[in-house]
Amino acid sequence: MKSKQIKQAIYFSLLRFSIVIILSGLLLILFFIGVRGVKVLSWEFLTQMPKEGMTSGGILPAIIGTFYLTIGAILFALPLGVFAAIYLTEYARQGRLVKLIRIGINNLAGVPSVVFGLFGLAVFVKFFGFGVSILSGALTLGIVILPTIIRASEEALLVVPQSFREASLALGATKWQTIRKIVLPNAISGILTGSILGIGRAAGETAPILFTAATFYIIRLPRSFFDEVQALPYHIYALMTEGTHPESQMPIAYGTALVLLFLVLSIDSVGIIIRNQFRKKKKW
Amino acid sequence: MHQRCKELLIKHIFLFFALASIFFLLGIVIVLFKEGLPIFKIVRVKDFILGKSWYPTYDPPDFGILALILGSLWVTFGALMIAIPLGVSAATYISEVAHPRVKEIAKPVVELLAGIPSVVYGFFGMVILAPWLQDVFNLPTGLTCLTASIILGFMALPTVVSISEDAISAVPFSYKEASYALGATKWETISKVTVPSAISGITTAIILGIGRAIGETMTVLMVAGGAAVVPRSFLRPVRPMTATIAAEMGEAPVGSDHYHALFGIAIVLFIITLGFNLLADHLAATFRRKMGQ
Numbered sequence: 001m002k003s004k005q006i007k008q009a010i011y012f013s014l015l016r017f018s019i020v021i022i023l024s025g026l027l028l029i030l031f032f033i034g035v036r037g038v039k040v041l042s043w044e045f046l047t048q049m050p051k052e053g054m055t056s057g058g059i060l061p062a063i064i065g066t067f068y069l070t071i072g073a074i075l076f077a078l079p080l081g082v083f084a085a086i087y088l089t090e091y092a093r094q095g096r097l098v099k100l101i102r103i104g105i106n107n108l109a110g111v112p113s114v115v116f117g118l119f120g121l122a123v124f125v126k127f128f129g130f131g132v133s134i135l136s137g138a139l140t141l142g143i144v145i146l147p148t149i150i151r152a153s154e155e156a157l158l159v160v161p162q163s164f165r166e167a168s169l170a171l172g173a174t175k176w177q178t179i180r181k182i183v184l185p186n187a188i189s190g191i192l193t194g195s196i197l198g199i200g201r202a203a204g205e206t207a208p209i210l211f212t213a214a215t216f217y218i219i220r221l222p223r224s225f226f227d228e229v230q231a232l233p234y235h236i237y238a239l240m241t242e243g244t245h246p247e248s249q250m251p252i253a254y255g256t257a258l259v260l261l262f263l264v265l266s267i268d269s270v271g272i273i274i275r276n277q278f279r280k281k282k283k284w
Numbered sequence: 285m286h287q288r289c290k291e292l293l294i295k296h297i298f299l300f301f302a303l304a305s306i307f308f309l310l311g312i313v314i315v316l317f318k319e320g321l322p323i324f325k326i327v328r329v330k331d332f333i334l335g336k337s338w339y340p341t342y343d344p345p346d347f348g349i350l351a352l353i354l355g356s357l358w359v360t361f362g363a364l365m366i367a368i369p370l371g372v373s374a375a376t377y378i379s380e381v382a383h384p385r386v387k388e389i390a391k392p393v394v395e396l397l398a399g400i401p402s403v404v405y406g407f408f409g410m411v412i413l414a415p416w417l418q419d420v421f422n423l424p425t426g427l428t429c430l431t432a433s434i435i436l437g438f439m440a441l442p443t444v445v446s447i448s449e450d451a452i453s454a455v456p457f458s459y460k461e462a463s464y465a466l467g468a469t470k471w472e473t474i475s476k477v478t479v480p481s482a483i484s485g486i487t488t489a490i491i492l493g494i495g496r497a498i499g500e501t502m503t504v505l506m507v508a509g510g511a512a513v514v515p516r517s518f519l520r521p522v523r524p525m526t527a528t529i530a531a532e533m534g535e536a537p538v539g540s541d542h543y544h545a546l547f548g549i550a551i552v553l554f555i556i557t558l559g560f561n562l563l564a565d566h567l568a569a570t571f572r573r574k575m576g577q
Contacts, residue, residue, distance in 0.1 A: 008469050011471050012377075015373045015376055017373075019374050019378070022370060022374055022445075025397070026393055026396060029400065029405075032408065033408065080304050083297070083298050083302070084301045084302040087298035087301065092302070101306060106565055107561045107562070108308055111309070111499070111557065112498070112501060112553055112554070113501050113502075114499075115550050115554055116312075117533075118319075118529065118546075118547060118550050119308075119311065122315045123311065123315060146304070146308070147305065174287060174291055175291055175294075175295075176291055204401025205402075206401070207501040207526075210533070211533050233404075234403075236403050237407075237502060240407060240410055240506065254411075260401060260403075261400065261401070264399055265396060268399035269392075272395055
């Protein structure tokens with residue numbers, strides 16, 4: 001009996017150790033990028049244009065570019081995703097069509113990000129002639145985050161109790177009136193959470209914008225949706241692989257990585273916190 | 285009557301949006317094949333997939349992607365060697381052993397890991413992990429298959445942990461009660477009843493992790509080293525398919541053989557990931573049926 005307990009204690013500490021390794025991996029990343037990135041961080045770094053061929057100056061255009069790309073992606077994906085979720089939860093009956101739609105969503109979620117980039121290149125950049133631009137990049141990113149938005153919206157719609165719908169229908173409301181006035185208002189916080197997580201994802205993606213929107217260097221800030229842009233994730237990659245002064249580009253890359261990490265993780269944390277609150281205490 | 289028309293119209297508008305995901309997926313397939321198939325007029329499918337040399341810009345060029353496919357497979361295999369033991373142990377711990385308070389910390393940690401952009405992982409691999417490995421193993425370069433595997437392993441972890449954890453938590457309590465009633469300890473119950481019952485769910489998690497690792501682009505582009513040779517050792521540079529596409533598409537003139545060949549690689553990549561995703565879908569459905577949900 002005793003030996004069984006010792007064995008159990010050993011195995012449990014092995015399991016615990018796996019958590020320790022994962023946690024230390026996360027902390028290592030946060031630590032190195034935090035400590036080295038914070039050295040270059042300053043008000044000027046965030047608000048100035050790059051100078052002297054990327055070897056000094058700030059990252060303002062990359063911040064603005066990421067902002068535009070992300071907003072564009074969410075404007076495209078949010079209505080699409082919410083409407084799809086409404087169909088799946090409110091209208092669809094279980095059947096072959098729904099099964100097919102689900103397979104479509106699951107597989108879209110599994111498409112490698114660089115393949116989205118190729119799709120964006122062939123369709124938005126070339127076929128529609130949008131060129132390498134904010135528009136092409138935002139649309140491509142929108143497709144990347146679509147499955148995230150659909151799933152989160154579905155989850156939010158499903159937790160609205162069936163009795164709410166029945167009560168509304170019993171009062172003579174039509175299905176659409178019920179969805180618009182009862183279901184959606186009750187699901188809105190969940191849907192917002194989904195879009196927040198989608199924003200976090202879109203802000204950090206690099207491969208989809210590689211050939212559709214991003215450029216290493218622009219002389220002026222973008223003026224229209226047809227301009228190409230700098231973006232935070234691409235900027236990190238470009239600083240590490242292009243340019244002629246790696247030693248002076250590296251600190252800027254650290255700073256950019258810290259800004260991106262801070263941005264994405266705070267967006268995600270807000271999403272996760274709201275979601276957990278929402279799951280814990282439902283109004284009904 | 286007017287009302288009913290309107291309701292019907294609205295329903296169909298929603299249906300149209302619900303079909304968008306399928307449209308996009310089909311769109312991707314069409315684009316990949318339209319832009320990728322022309323390469324097979326120049327090389328045979330067999331020579332493309334089994335050809336060992338990739339010199340797309342030489343004259344005459346060589347379009348053999350075996351080294352790239354093997355590069356992807358090696359890196360993914362290495363990542364799994366890290367993600368499976370760590371991920372399944374962590375999921376088991378979180379689901380069955382951890383104190384609720386530990387659980388409340390561990391789950392967000394895993395979610396944060398999922399939230400870190402891949403380019404940041406790649407950057408970390410380049411500036412911290414690669415120099416360290418280069419030092420430890422005394423290598424000419426730290427950008428190797430092993431470096432990419434370690435980073436990718438951590439990137440696949442959130443998928444493996446969260447889906448395995450769902451699967452392990454879904455095992456009915458009555459199974460465990462039956463095991464305890466027979467006098468089994470907690471560990472015996474976990475290792476012989478709970479985890480084996482969740483095995484198809486855990487397999488789903490692993491397969492989705494594979495899909496994640498094989499399709500990951502920025503990390504391997506930055507840390508795998510980029511040598512388009514058939515991999516021989518984990519301590520040498522490799523060049524996975526995704527990295528090849530990302531690195532070369534910018535330079536390949538639209539419509540050139542090189543351009544079509546890169547789309548050809550994307551077809552191979554897409555078919556592999558699609559296969560894994562469909563398999564994961566199928567296994568997940570099997571698991572749900574088994575657990576009576």
